[in-house]
Amino acid sequence: MGRVSAEPAVAAEIPGSAVDPYADRVPAPPLRFLYGLNPLVKLLAPVPAMVLLVFVRDIATPSAFLALSYAVLLVGVNFTRRLAAILLLAVPLGILLLGVGFSLWTDAAQVDSTPVVAQLGAWTLYRGALEIGFASAFRIVAIIALALPAGLSTTGPDIVRSTVQQLRVPYRIGYTALAAFRFVPRFGHELEVIRQAHRVRGAHGGRGPFATAARWTGYIVPLLAGAIRHAERVALSMDARAFGAYPDRTERHLVPFRARDVVFAVLFLAASAVIFVALFPWGLG
Incomplete structure (x- = not known):
């Protein structure tokens, strides 16, 4: 079985995400x-x-x-x-x-x-x-x-690719770090979805410091659950692509x-x- 690129380990793009700092840049x-x-x-x-x-x-x-x-x-x-x-x-x-x-x-x-x-x-x-x-x-x-x-x-992926290709940083370190950084825009997207769901249901309404604290407390559990699910998907994706099974990998983008x-x-x-x-x-x- 051939070795494929390690980059799918950084997960697919987030549908509807407003800002993704690790997405490919528009040609200039x-x-x-x-x-x-x-x-x-x-x-x-x-x-x-x-x-x-x-x-x-x-x-x-x-x-x-x-x-x-x-x-x-x-x-x-x-x-x-x-x-x-x-x-x-x-x-x-x-x-x-x-x-x-x-x-x-x-x-x-x-x-x-x-x-x-x-x-x-x-x-x-x-x-x-x-x-x-x-x-x-x-x-x-x-x-x-x-x-x-x-x-x-x-972009983040280009920095990782260059360190792996030119500095010979082990791809296990480079792409694992990139996968971790990719959690940041993912968390932002999921937090916005959770906030919209709470507003639709009228949960934790009102103003003042106590209402704000109640709202943010209500975000913690679903956000952690989403983070765990996302981590499991990334781990399965990396395992499915034999991440770490070989000393090097074929690069899709040079x-x-x-x-x-x-x-x-x-x-x-x-x-x-x-x-x-x-x-x-x-x-x-």
Whole structure:
């Protein structure tokens, strides 16, 4: 009996599911190059810059990497409302909140020689505290932004396929982890079905904290029962396909490592090196 793909173990698609983060992505135009790259390249190419950003203390360097991430996203992925909300709302708001928060936590004794920005009674906010706070905020947001190109252009199955095919991760580990991750959208779908059934039957109506607690308590048992049934189906599906019976399996979908991946990695590393060399945020010793 031939060995078939391990991917059916991650279960069939959920009918009527609104959002499935592990479903196949809709084909994108050729210009959106990130969708055609190997997931490992998109994940690993920014890692050196992310590690070095931990040790910088200025604002210019993380700002440059933030601009680099924006440029890659605007060119490499489809421009959607989700992307616009992240770039235009979530990122600036995150910088503002983190910057103000870190500024308030900064020890005033270390920056009391800088000009005063605001004063309220005995509490004083110095410009040095703002500089430290927003430098930390830009650094954290820049590190997160460097992970966005991979996160917004890669699906869960492709990451698993690439780790199994390129990194030689045992497929028993890769596809088992993917099957576990697939439970998340499944639980969301089943929870919505249970909530609709309760509303139709008029169960746990009313407002207030006690009614809310009663509603959520009523969701637990059917949700756990559905989770057990789903786990049994996945286990039977994996057994039926001889999952784990052979040292390797035939892949239905290949995620190749091509010349374009090498070019992207080289260009991204070169751009990172240019930014660090040009700005050199560590001083001269």
